Amino acid sequence: MQWRTLGCILLVGVIAVTCKGKGHVSVILLGATGDLAKKYLWQGLFQLYLNEVSRGHTFSFHGAALTPPEKAEAIMFNSLKSLSCPADVEADRCALVKDQFLKLTRYRQLKTAENYTALQQDILTSLAEEDLHEAGRLFYLSVPPFAYADIARNINASCRPPPGAWLRVVLEKPFGHDYGSAMQLASDMQTFFREEEIYRVDHYLGKQAVAQILPFRRRNQKNLDSIWNRQHVDRVEIVMKETVDAKGRASFYEEYGVIRDVIQNHLTEILTSVAMEVPNNLTSSSDVLRAKLELLDSLHPLEGSRAIIGQYQNYVQQVREELEKPPHFFTKTQTFASVLIYIDNMRWEGVPFLLVSGKDLDERTSYVRVVFKDNAFCLQKDLARDPVKNPCKPRQIVFHIGHGELGFPAVLVSRNLFKPSLVPSQWQEVSELPNVFLFGQPLSDYHVYHPIQEREAYSILISNIYRGKKESFITTKNLLASWKFWTPLLEELESTSPRVYPGGSESGHLLDFVIEHSGLRFLTDEHLQIMGMEQKTNAFASTQSKFLKNTMVSNWAEELIEKLAQDIQSAADEAVKRSGSFHLALSGGSSPIALFQRLSRHHHGFPWKHTHLWMVDERCVPFTDIDSNFRSLERHLLQHVRVPYVNIHPMPVHRNQRLCAEEDLGTQTYAQDISALVSNSSFDLVLLGLGNDGHTASIFPGSQNGITGDELVVFSRSPIKPHDRMSFSLPLINKARKIAVLVLGKGKHDIVTLISRAENNPNKWPIFGIKPESGQLVWYIDYETLFK
Ligand SMILES: *[C@@H]1O[C@H](CO)[C@@H](O)[C@H](O)[C@H]1NC(C)=O
Ligand SMILES: *[C@@H]1O[C@H](CO)[C@@H](O)[C@H](O)[C@H]1NC(C)=O
Ligand SMILES: *[C@@H]1O[C@H](CO)[C@@H](O)[C@H](O)[C@H]1NC(C)=O
Ligand SMILES: *[C@@H]1O[C@H](CO)[C@@H](O)[C@H](O)[C@H]1NC(C)=O
Numbered sequence: 131m132q133w134r135t136l137g138c139i140l141l142v143g144v145i146a147v148t149c150k151g152k153g154h155v156s157v158i159l160l161g162a163t164g165d166l167a168k169k170y171l172w173q174g175l176f177q178l179y180l181n182e183v184s185r186g187h188t189f190s191f192h193g194a195a196l197t198p199p200e201k202a203e204a205i206m207f208n209s210l211k212s213l214s215c216p217a218d219v220e221a222d223r224c225a226l227v228k229d230q231f232l233k234l235t236r237y238r239q240l241k242t243a244e245n246y247t248a249l250q251q252d253i254l255t256s257l258a259e260e261d262l263h264e265a266g267r268l269f270y271l272s273v274p275p276f277a278y279a280d281i282a283r284n285i286n287a288s289c290r291p292p293p294g295a296w297l298r299v300v301l302e303k304p305f306g307h308d309y310g311s312a313m314q315l316a317s318d319m320q321t322f323f324r325e326e327e328i329y330r331v332d333h334y335l336g337k338q339a340v341a342q343i344l345p346f347r348r349r350n351q352k353n354l355d356s357i358w359n360r361q362h363v364d365r366v367e368i369v370m371k372e373t374v375d376a377k378g379r380a381s382f383y384e385e386y387g388v389i390r391d392v393i394q395n396h397l398t399e400i401l402t403s404v405a406m407e408v409p410n411n412l413t414s415s416s417d418v419l420r421a422k423l424e425l426l427d428s429l430h431p432l433e434g435s436r437a438i439i440g441q442y443q444n445y446v447q448q449v450r451e452e453l454e455k456p457p458h459f460f461t462k463t464q465t466f467a468s469v470l471i472y473i474d475n476m477r478w479e480g481v482p483f484l485l486v487s488g489k490d491l492d493e494r495t496s497y498v499r500v501v502f503k504d505n506a507f508c509l510q511k512d513l514a515r516d517p518v519k520n521p522c523k524p525r526q527i528v529f530h531i532g533h534g535e536l537g538f539p540a541v542l543v544s545r546n547l548f549k550p551s552l553v554p555s556q557w558q559e560v561s562e563l564p565n566v567f568l569f570g571q572p573l574s575d576y577h578v579y580h581p582i583q584e585r586e587a588y589s590i591l592i593s594n595i596y597r598g599k600k601e602s603f604i605t606t607k608n609l610l611a612s613w614k615f616w617t618p619l620l621e622e623l624e625s626t627s628p629r630v631y632p633g634g635s636e637s638g639h640l641l642d643f644v645i646e647h648s649g650l651r652f653l654t655d656e657h658l659q660i661m662g663m664e665q666k667t668n669a670f671a672s673t674q675s676k677f678l679k680n681t682m683v684s685n686w687a688e689e690l691i692e693k694l695a696q697d698i699q700s701a702a703d704e705a706v707k708r709s710g711s712f713h714l715a716l717s718g719g720s721s722p723i724a725l726f727q728r729l730s731r732h733h734h735g736f737p738w739k740h741t742h743l744w745m746v747d748e749r750c751v752p753f754t755d756i757d758s759n760f761r762s763l764e765r766h767l768l769q770h771v772r773v774p775y776v777n778i779h780p781m782p783v784h785r786n787q788r789l790c791a792e793e794d795l796g797t798q799t800y801a802q803d804i805s806a807l808v809s810n811s812s813f814d815l816v817l818l819g820l821g822n823d824g825h826t827a828s829i830f831p832g833s834q835n836g837i838t839g840d841e842l843v844v845f846s847r848s849p850i851k852p853h854d855r856m857s858f859s860l861p862l863i864n865k866a867r868k869i870a871v872l873v874l875g876k877g878k879h880d881i882v883t884l885i886s887r888a889e890n891n892p893n894k895w896p897i898f899g900i901k902p903e904s905g906q907l908v909w910y911i912d913y914e915t916l917f918k
Contacts, residue, residue, distance in 0.1 A: 152186035153265030153295070155596070156253050160240060160281060161272030162193030163202050166302065168209035170333075170588035171272055176213045177589040178596055179231050180224075187265055190256075191231070192249070194240040203237040210235065216583060246284040254292075266296035268595060275304060279318045286322040298595055300329045303395055304386065305604070308620060309613040316606045329595050330604040334396035336587030336594070339529040339539040341602070343403040343498070346529075346541060346552060348412055353548040357502065359477045364503040365645075366404055368397045370487040370496040370531075375442055375633065376465060380452035387464045388487050389623075394616045397485040399604075400498055402426060405473055405483065418601035419608060426611035430472040431765070432619040434626065435649035435727070440466035440641055441628035442490035464628050465489045468643055469619070470650050482645050490633035491641075495534030499569065500527045502547070518545045523575060528568065535566045539584065542568065542576040552579050647731040648770060678886065682909040687724070687874050690912045694870060695728045697908070698815060699736055701868055705814040706737045713808045715744040715816045715858065715866070717827060718759025721874045722817060723766050730770035738771045742807065746816060746863070747828035747846075748781035750790035750854035757852055779803060781843075781856045790845060790854050797856060801842035804862070811842060812905075813866040816858070820873045822881050823849070824888075824895035828857035836860060837892050837899050860892065860899035867905040871897070878915040 157175060161167055172193075179189055193206045210232060215224035239245055257264055269285055271278060278301065291297055301319070306312025319328055334340050347354060357363070370392055376383035383391070406425040409417035442465050450459050466488030472480065501524070508522035528542040541557065543550045560580045563573040594602045604612075629652060631637040642653040675682050683693055698714070705712040716722060729736065743763070751757045753764075760780040768778065785794040804811050818826045828846045829836045835844035836859040843862070846855045863869060873882060885895055892899030900907060 153263045154188045154190070154257055154260075155266050155268065156190050156192065156264070156291075157268045157270065158192040158194055158238075158240075158249070158289075159270045159272065160194045161270075162237065163195050163197065163205045163209070164272055166272045167193070167206075170586060171270065171592075172210055173213055173586065174588035174592040176210075176228070176231050177216075177586075178592050179234075180215060180219065180227050181593065182596070183227060183230070188262060189234055190253075191235040192238050193235060194238045194249075196239070196241045198239050199237050202239070206237050207232075216585075218583070240281075240284075243284055243288065247288045250289050264291050264295040266298065267291045268298045268300065270300040272302055275301075275306075275315060278315065282319060282322040296598070297323070297327050298329055298598070299323055299327055300331060300595055302331055304390065305330055305395075305609055306613060307385065307390065309610065309617040312609055312613045316609065320606065325606060326600070328606070329600070330609065331591055332395050332399050332604055333587045333591060334531075335399055335602045336589075336591035337531050337539065338581045338585060338587075338590070339498075339531045339541060340400055340403065341590060342541060342552070342557070343400070343529055344408060344412060344418070346550065347408050349551045349553070350548070351408070353550070357547075358500075360479055360481045362502050363478075363481050364501045365482045365484065366401075367484045367486065367497075367499040367501070368400050368404070369484075369499070370397060371491045371493055372487070372489050373491060373494045373634070375448070375490040376445060377448050378452070380449045383465075384449055384453065384461060384463055388467045388489065389464060389469070389616065389620060392487050393467060393469060393485050394612060395604075397487060398426075398612050398616075401471065401483055401485065404498060404500065405478055407477075415598075415600040419605055423605075423608050423611055425473070426608060426615060428473055428475045429615050430474050432469065432471070432615065433727075434619070434622045435647075435731070436470045437619060437623065438468050438643050438650045438652055439464040439623060439626060439628040440488065440631050442466070442488075442633040443630050444490075444633065462624065462627055464623065466491070466628070466631065466641060468641075468650055470645060470648070472648070484645075488641070490631075492635040492637065493534065496531040497534065498529040498531070502526060502544075521546055524569070524571060526569065528576075530568075536564070536568060536573075539581055541579045542573075544571075544576055546575075549577055550579070556582060558582050649731065677909045677911065680907040680909060682911055684911050684913060684916055687912040687914065690872075690874070690910055691724050691728050694725060694872060694910050697870070698725075698729070698817075701815045702737050702741060705867075706740045709809065710740065712737060712741045712815075713744065713813045714741055715746045715813045715863075716763060717746040717817055717819050718748065718762065719819045719821075721819045721872050723762060724874070725817070725872065726763065726766035730767045736771070738773045741773055742777045742779065743768075743773055744779045744804070744808075744813070745781045746818065747855055747857040748783050749828075749848075749852045750783045750856065751852050752784050752789070753780065779807075783856050790856060792845070797841070797843040797845060800856070804842055811862060811865050813863075815868045815870065816863050816866040818863070818869060818871045818900065820871055820878060820881060820885075820897055822877065824881060824885060824897050826871070826897045826900060827860070827863060828855035829860060829896040829899070831894055831896060833893075833896065837896060860896065864899075864901055864903050865905075866902060869900060869902055869905060869907045871900070871907070871909050873909065873911045873915050875912070876914045876918050878911075879918040882911065882915055 159167060159171060175191060195202050213228055238249060271281060306315050402422040402425045406421045409421045411417050445465055446460060449455060449461055468484060468486040471483040471485060506521040523546055525544045525547050530536050530540040532539055541552060557579045560578040563578060566573060591602060631640045639654055643650050644653055702712040745759060748759050749757050753760050782796040782799050783790050785796055790796060820826055823831055825831060828848060830848055833846055836846055836857055841859050844857055844859050846857045847853050848855050885897060888895055890898045
């Protein structure tokens with residue numbers, strides 16, 4: 131066979147012996163006639179050959195697809211015509227190597243199991259003929275994910291290289307659609323391949339400025355150590371703006387949207403590079419990947435208020451056309467999103483990381499920008515013009531990934547920070563700076579570094595696959611950790627309407643946003659006019675009437691929560707004025723969560739410092755358990771407000787390493803705490819809910835304890851899991867000055883209707899046992915409950 135021999139002829143007289151000794155590498159590119167192959171992969175493989183041909187391995191390249199050779203060969207070789215060499219390669223050498231490469235490249239049909247067996251035979255036979263041993267085999271799957279399993283089965287069944295040679299299988303995104311589907315795909319792959327054989331590509335990790343983040347952090351550790359943290363970093367922006375829209379890709383885009391398309395993968399990968407702890411040994415893939423996983427695991431869980439979303443105006447029309455939908459078809463798919471992420475660790479706690487991306491925006495650019503706090507005061511005015519000596523100019527470090535006004539990949543460091551060090555053989559300082567402003571500053575305010583040779587991401591990644599540098603790829607664990615983080619938000623956003631924007635520069639300030647109360651908010655309200663809708667009134671108007679002889683406040687859920695929050699704040703102000711503290715007892719369950727979130731967002735002026743928080747009831751589970759009421763309170767309220775630690779009173783359900791054991795006297799302990807701290811055991815406000823069976827607190831129908839009697843706190847049993855509970859007794863609740871019962875949602879319609887007619891029997895309907903001794907009971911019931 132001529133092809134491998136040719137691979138070595140080139141080397142005769144140089145290192146022909148090594149060539150034979152190091153063995154042969156077969157590259158099989160599936161999807162060889164596709165767009166990605168045409169645009170990047172063949173060029174990447176050619177670049178690999180160009181770099182490696184004189185270093186020892188021999189190569190053969192098999193372009194493969196489902197189509198028979200008669201049809202596909204011409205298409206494939208046509209896309210090979212445009213292969214090019216970097217500028218520093220002499221034309222003669224380039225032509226020679228390209229000629230070699232073409233001779234080493236074959237088209238193969240890979241459709242049936244027989245086709246794979248035949249490939250195996252061909253490889254083995256020709257290697258035997260040449261007396262070459264096999265070093266490794268690289269299968270690059272540039273095919274849609276639904277084809278993975280089939281191909282994987284065939285590779286495993288008949289195309290594994292002989293023992294001693296490596297197998298690397300490269301996969302292209304999407305790697306699933308959410309946590310469940312990613313898990314499914316991953317486990318499919320794991321039945322055929324070992325983890326070390328799988329290379330999932332995120333091509334952003336091959337972008338030069340992105341690949342430079344970790345080495346930069348390592349080389350400049352001395353300067354960065356003291357400032358790469360929450361004391362000094364104001365915020366981090368990770369941005370990918372596109373001018374193109376989704377035209378022509380509507381069927382893909384409808385299923386994915388901007389978060390799945392680029393934020394869950396590219397921007398999240400960048401986030402990990404910026405924020406992870408840099409391992410001591412950057413050449414150890416496993417250390418790097420472990421540090422990334424740790425970072426992914428410490429991301430603070432997302433919720434709807436952390437994201438704002440948009441959709442360009444023509445999108446719906448494009449989807450209607452491409453997917454043949456009727457004229458009344460609408461979709462909530464996001465084409466723009468900005469997500470605010472916090473990281474729960476000592477280094478980054480409280481620092482906003484903004485991940486922003488969208489289509490049909492005003493410019494094409496992508497960058498990471500680390501903005502440092504502006505906390506210096508400069509007295510002397512003459513120094514103001516000198517960027518080096520002036521600590522009052524903005525300080526930032528920018529990894530400019532591409533495009534934008536700068537037009538090239540770059541690393542920029544404000545001159546008033548430090549002069550950075552980058553690998554001198556790869557990056558150089560730009561001396562002739564273009565006359566552009568970047569983030570409000572002339573380029574002369576920065577040290578600007580640029581790669582000596584610009585390289586395509588795919589050529590870098592293909593070289594990393596060949597070298598087995600796994601840290602540039604996505605492991606199964608890291609992939610699943612990322613999906614685990616993103617999936618709840620994606621589910622929440624399914625029912626959220628995106629803001630419609632006209633697209634391009636016409637969008638004006640429509641997509642501008644601010645960080646507010648640990649969430650994101652659009653700056654303007656204009657979208658309502660654009661969509662031809664009327665502005666919703668924000669005026670607060672709620673109906674007051676009677677329910678079961680007590681006051682009832684009713685409204686739409688959002689307004690109702692707002693009113694309850696206001697009433698709680700009034701009660702708090704009054705209590706603090708009267709007695710110096712406010713004792714608030716809160717119930718578990720899902721209804722209060724919206725209230726907690728409301729209180730946590732608009733808490734300015736609330737006397738948190740003087741507030742004591744008690745639990746009305748708790749489930750007998752550890753506090754870390756997802757069912758724990760305290761955990762929910764912690765997540766939705768406590769971590770956002772400044773309640774002194776000693777004022778927080780979780781129920782002692784977990785003592786002596788067991789849950790709610792009578793002998794541990796948890797109920798007595800809690801009762802004693804209440805007696806000791808709350809005068810007359812009379813809470814200033816107790817917030818209750820109403821269960822579908824008429825239960826309130828955790829006192830369920832037919833309960834033995836807690837309906838009457840002297841006990842303040844009791845153990846109880848719920849008909850639904852987790853069964854064991856600790857709860858305030860109804861007599862304790864009845865001592866309160868104010869009792870609020872919050873009832874939300876259609877699901878509560880039936881019980882509310884029922885108890886409005888039922889006999890007043892607390893054993894059957896514990897809610898009837900709520901009869902304040904001298905305080906006031908107010909029902910907060912939303913319209914959905916009342917009118918379904
Ligand atoms: C692939 O397999 C099919 C069915 O076995 C066969 O008809 C076809 O010739 C094979 N293609 C090649 C290139 O061997
Ligand atoms: C992978 O291939 C091996 C060897 O042919 C075979 O024993 C094994 O069952 C295959 N695995 C799966 C999941 O098909
Ligand atoms: C770093 O990791 C690489 C790869 O695991 C290893 O070969 C090398 O010895 C390590 N270096 C140090 C200093 O530990
Ligand atoms: C406590 O209860 C007693 C008797 O009901 C009452 O006289 C007293 O005013 C109460 N104290 C407070 C601080 O509410």
